[in-house]
Amino acid sequence: MKATHKKKVTKTVKGDQTRALILETALEMFRERGYDETTMRAIAQKAGVSLGNAYYYFRSKEYLIQAFYQRMHDSHLAVALPALENEKTLKARLLTVMRTKIDTMKPYHQFAGVLFKTAAHPQSPLNPFSDESDPVREASIQLFDKVLDDAKARIPKDLRAELPYLLWVYSMGIVLFWIHDRSPKHRRTYRLIDHTVDLLDKLIHLASNPFMRPLRKQALRLVDELRDAAESLDDDKIETEMRG
Amino acid sequence: MKATHKKKVTKTVKGDQTRALILETALEMFRERGYDETTMRAIAQKAGVSLGNAYYYFRSKEYLIQAFYQRMHDSHLAVALPALENEKTLKARLLTVMRTKIDTMKPYHQFAGVLFKTAAHPQSPLNPFSDESDPVREASIQLFDKVLDDAKARIPKDLRAELPYLLWVYSMGIVLFWIHDRSPKHRRTYRLIDHTVDLLDKLIHLASNPFMRPLRKQALRLVDELRDAAESLDDDKIETEMRG
DNA sequence: ACGCTGATTTGAACACGTTCAACTATGAGC
DNA sequence: GCTCATAGTTGAACGTGTTCAAATCAGCGT
Numbered sequence: 001m002k003a004t005h006k007k008k009v010t011k012t013v014k015g016d017q018t019r020a021l022i023l024e025t026a027l028e029m030f031r032e033r034g035y036d037e038t039t040m041r042a043i044a045q046k047a048g049v050s051l052g053n054a055y056y057y058f059r060s061k062e063y064l065i066q067a068f069y070q071r072m073h074d075s076h077l078a079v080a081l082p083a084l085e086n087e088k089t090l091k092a093r094l095l096t097v098m099r100t101k102i103d104t105m106k107p108y109h110q111f112a113g114v115l116f117k118t119a120a121h122p123q124s125p126l127n128p129f130s131d132e133s134d135p136v137r138e139a140s141i142q143l144f145d146k147v148l149d150d151a152k153a154r155i156p157k158d159l160r161a162e163l164p165y166l167l168w169v170y171s172m173g174i175v176l177f178w179i180h181d182r183s184p185k186h187r188r189t190y191r192l193i194d195h196t197v198d199l200l201d202k203l204i205h206l207a208s209n210p211f212m213r214p215l216r217k218q219a220l221r222l223v224d225e226l227r228d229a230a231e232s233l234d235d236d237k238i239e240t241e242m243r244g
Numbered sequence: 245m246k247a248t249h250k251k252k253v254t255k256t257v258k259g260d261q262t263r264a265l266i267l268e269t270a271l272e273m274f275r276e277r278g279y280d281e282t283t284m285r286a287i288a289q290k291a292g293v294s295l296g297n298a299y300y301y302f303r304s305k306e307y308l309i310q311a312f313y314q315r316m317h318d319s320h321l322a323v324a325l326p327a328l329e330n331e332k333t334l335k336a337r338l339l340t341v342m343r344t345k346i347d348t349m350k351p352y353h354q355f356a357g358v359l360f361k362t363a364a365h366p367q368s369p370l371n372p373f374s375d376e377s378d379p380v381r382e383a384s385i386q387l388f389d390k391v392l393d394d395a396k397a398r399i400p401k402d403l404r405a406e407l408p409y410l411l412w413v414y415s416m417g418i419v420l421f422w423i424h425d426r427s428p429k430h431r432r433t434y435r436l437i438d439h440t441v442d443l444l445d446k447l448i449h450l451a452s453n454p455f456m457r458p459l460r461k462q463a464l465r466l467v468d469e470l471r472d473a474a475e476s477l478d479d480d481k482i483e484t485e486m487r488g
Numbered sequence: 489a490c491g492c493t494g495a496t497t498t499g500a501a502c503a504c505g506t507t508c509a510a511c512t513a514t515g516a517g518c
Numbered sequence: 519g520c521t522c523a524t525a526g527t528t529g530a531a532c533g534t535g536t537t538c539a540a541a542t543c544a545g546c547g548t
Binding site: 041060 | 538544
């Protein structure tokens with residue numbers, strides 16, 4: 001992690017093609033054999049390029065995963081958005097989004113374990129809070145914003161503003177559980193989704209009660225603080241890079 | 245992670261000494277230079293043993309960290325237990341335990357980042373839910389049990405039973421935040437502790453209200469389910485090993 | 489054509505974690 | 519004291535991710 005975090009940019013059409021070729025090959029091999037079992041040499045060989053060439057386009061093996069995130073989110077959107085059309089209640093909409101999320105990731109279950117290993121590392125580009133995860137993170141949060149938008153539920157403004165972010169964090173928790181879940185067909189994860197969504201729905205309504213206002217305010221202040229801290233993380237990273 | 249998860253056991257006094265020597269050397273170097281920058285070769289050399297010998301006592305570099313966990317917990321206990329004598333309320337007791345926890349880990353802040361990287365990996369022996377983390381995990385939960393024991397707070401039995409575990413999970417969350425926290429003297433983490441403990445205290449009292457019984461029951465069922473899943477993870481791991 | 493610049497590509501080399509077959513030391517039973 | 523099984527120890531070798539100086543290519547101005 002000594003290198004800068006700027007993305008490699010291709011300057012020619014040929015470069016684009018080579019980059020795409022390497023990425024496709026890598027993702028295919030990751031899916032079929034897993035991440036650890038797929039070596040950079042094997043990717044390069046199958047893609048028909050040299051080892052060094054792969055590193056010209058991808059700063060490290062980890063960076064190949066970044067594209068995986070993006071693709072996963074795109075696939076999820078393609079399934080979730082149409083499905084949302086039919087659901088009107090907050091609970092049903094949330095359920096839909098979460099279930100389709102797991103549906104989408106299913107083929108990559110084995111592979112996914114490695115994701116969170118590196119994703120949890122503060123300095124990893126895969127860290128969901130890092131600069132480089134920004135686009136896909138924002139897009140994910142936006143999806144939850146949409147979940148709330150067309151739902152008929154009276155939610156106080158202060159809570160409504162933070163809820164998309166909170167739901168995104170919740171969804172990451174579910175994914176973390178799913179990664180560990182080895183029950184057949186991931187039944188446990190689906191059951192967990194059912195139960196947590198039910199609970200969340202109730203909690204949101206409870207928190208929306210005027211009686212809960214003080215406690216809610218306090219909790220939201222806390223959330224704000226956490227987000228601030230997460231964002232300043234990126235600044236520190238940049239500073240560190242400049243120094244050394 | 246192909247090897248079995250049984251712990252290496254020394255059979256002779258000399259073995260004990262060598263093992264201890266390697267471990268001390270490793271932890272010292274980790275603290276001074278960080279985990280990634282400390283190579284197994286360097287550890288072996290500084291300890292005056294061969295490279296292969298280090299691997300005779302520690303199945304992998306990761307396993308050296310396991311001992312770190314244990315040591316960290318011992319140090320924490322040594323500070324927290326006396327401090328708890330003076331605190332009677334739940335809130336003050338919880339605050340004491342959390343603050344001393346961070347105090348204890350402070351010297352290892354840089355090092356700690358790597359911990360969670362590997363700890364988040366489902367198949368890592370450092371995974372806090374894994375078999376091998378069992379002793380230190382149980383000990384940590386027990387500490388929170390003690391926090392509750394002498395606190396004068398009326399908590400329903402069902403909640404009281406799960407609370408130590410829940411507080412342990414909470415403490416892991418704080419540690420995770422701390423790892424990412426680069427604010428001077430980790431002020432942000434301490435502030436987060438203050439705020440979350442305050443909130444937790446209120447939530448616990450709220451949840452103890454008879455009015456909340458149904459929701460509380462539902463939430464606790466959920467917690468149970470999560471714990472079951474975490475435990476069955478270990479079984480699956482063993483199965484996988486036997487097959488492969 | 490030619491040369492020049494910058495993008496792309498190469499493969500050898502490096503450092504690391506890990507494995508393993510072979511070696512040595514220890515000590516219990518005779 | 520001798521034998522031998524077991525614990526402990528060694529360092530060479532392997533496969534990996536990553537780096538880098540050098541080679542090649544593509545387009546453009548002349």
